[in-house]
Amino acid sequence: MLKVGNLEAKAGEHVFGYLETAASRSGLRPDVPVHLFAGAEDGPTLLVQGAIHGGEVIGSIAILNFIGNLDPKTMKGNVIAVPVVNRAGFELGDRGSRVDNKDISRLFPGKKDGSVSDQIAYVYYNEVIKQSNVMIDFHAGARTAYERYVLFGAEKDPDNLTDMEKKRRKLVVAFGLDQAAFFPPGTFGANKSKTAIEDAGAVQITLEFGGGTGWFKNGDDNVRDAERGIWNVMKAMGMVEGEMESDGPLCTVYNAGVVIWKPDVDGLFIRERKFRDELKTGDVYGKLVDPYTGELLAEMRTPKDGIVIPSGQEWPTVGATSIGILGTIDRVDDRRTMDLTLTFD
Numbered sequence: 492m493l494k495v496g497n498l499e500a501k502a503g504e505h506v507f508g509y510l511e512t513a514a515s516r517s518g519l520r521p522d523v524p525v526h527l528f529a530g531a532e533d534g535p536t537l538l539v540q541g542a543i544h545g546g547e548v549i550g551s552i553a554i555l556n557f558i559g560n561l562d563p564k565t566m567k568g569n570v571i572a573v574p575v576v577n578r579a580g581f582e583l584g585d586r587g588s589r590v591d592n593k594d595i596s597r598l599f600p601g602k603k604d605g606s607v608s609d610q611i612a613y614v615y616y617n618e619v620i621k622q623s624n625v626m627i628d629f630h631a632g633a634r635t636a637y638e639r640y641v642l643f644g645a646e647k648d649p650d651n652l653t654d655m656e657k658k659r660r661k662l663v664v665a666f667g668l669d670q671a672a673f674f675p676p677g678t679f680g681a682n683k684s685k686t687a688i689e690d691a692g693a694v695q696i697t698l699e700f701g702g703g704t705g706w707f708k709n710g711d712d713n714v715r716d717a718e719r720g721i722w723n724v725m726k727a728m729g730m731v732e733g734e735m736e737s738d739g740p741l742c743t744v745y746n747a748g749v750v751i752w753k754p755d756v757d758g759l760f761i762r763e764r765k766f767r768d769e770l771k772t773g774d775v776y777g778k779l780v781d782p783y784t785g786e787l788l789a790e791m792r793t794p795k796d797g798i799v800i801p802s803g804q805e806w807p808t809v810g811a812t813s814i815g816i817l818g819t820i821d822r823v824d825d826r827r828t829m830d831l832t833l834t835f836d
């Protein structure tokens with residue numbers, strides 16, 4: 492039996508419904524659409540979620556495809572699948588919610604008596620995240636960037652990993668992409684949500700996958716590889732049988748410590764580097780030009796040596812934003828020699 496808020500699935504069942512979370516002052520209810528799959532046999536619980544940032548939708552497509560192929564009668568454990576967490580943002584293609592201008596992903600464990608997004612975070616945290624052993628959180632570059640890597644939280648002491656960090660290393664590799672990255676502490680400020688999710692006992696990996704201005708970047712091959720990753724994680728968790736499939740035997744893990752920020756001028760961004768290019772301190776990463784005359788407004792140089800990670804803006808030019816991320820190689824994991832199986836009590 493799998494129970495999430497007002498919804499229940501018995502062993503072998505797939506149930507769809509809306510998790511009641513919150514209401515705005517005028518009564519708008521952005522309840523969260525939830526698919527429950529209760530396996531025929533006991534086992535761990537996998538949460539797979541998309542569009543907690545409303546404009547980042549490749550995960551939503553992959554999750555819908557995954558749901559169509561998942562049979563609870565032939566699996567162990569439970570799957571909670573949420574194609575769109577942030578409906579208010581999704582509706583308008585926004586990252587956050589215009590109801591209260593908040594980003595749900597930053598609000599865990601949430602607040603029972605807070606604004607609409609605080610309440611969604613509170614119910615979702617207590618009903619969904621707390622009973623999940625593993626959480627696959629799909630993000631993307633929304634309309635403005637293309638990305639393709641597994642993102643995970645920095646490890647406190649890489650020579651002395653916690654049980655959760657050991658599991659996470661396996662999941663990062665099991666997902667099947669050839670690149671992964673972590674941000675060293677302080678790169679983008681503290682994120683209390685990550686700690687809350689760890690406290691809940693859920694091992695989280697985040698996908699920064701898809702997005703950008705070209706349909707091909709959200710097309711069949713990327714959607715297929717996103718769904719492939721969900722199946723790989725289920726195989727690692729012992730929920731279904733089968734061989735894992737991947738980009739190849741190796742997964743390069745980057746310490747993504749170099750962020751190139753857009754200067755305080757707006758214009759048309761032209762990136763002059765490709766993914767995997769190696770830059771030395773002071774090398775030009777891209778430039779901003781006047782979109783109407785072509786006049787050079789600013790050059791963006793890397794403040795440190797690094798390799799261009801598959802993440803970067805394509806055209807946004809207004810306001811404060813990170814325009815490129817560089818990293819150094821932390822390690823290269825080899826799928827052929829790693830034990831990727833996970834066990835849960």
Ligand SMILES: [Zn+2]
Binds near residue numbers: 544630631
């Ligand atoms: Zn995101």
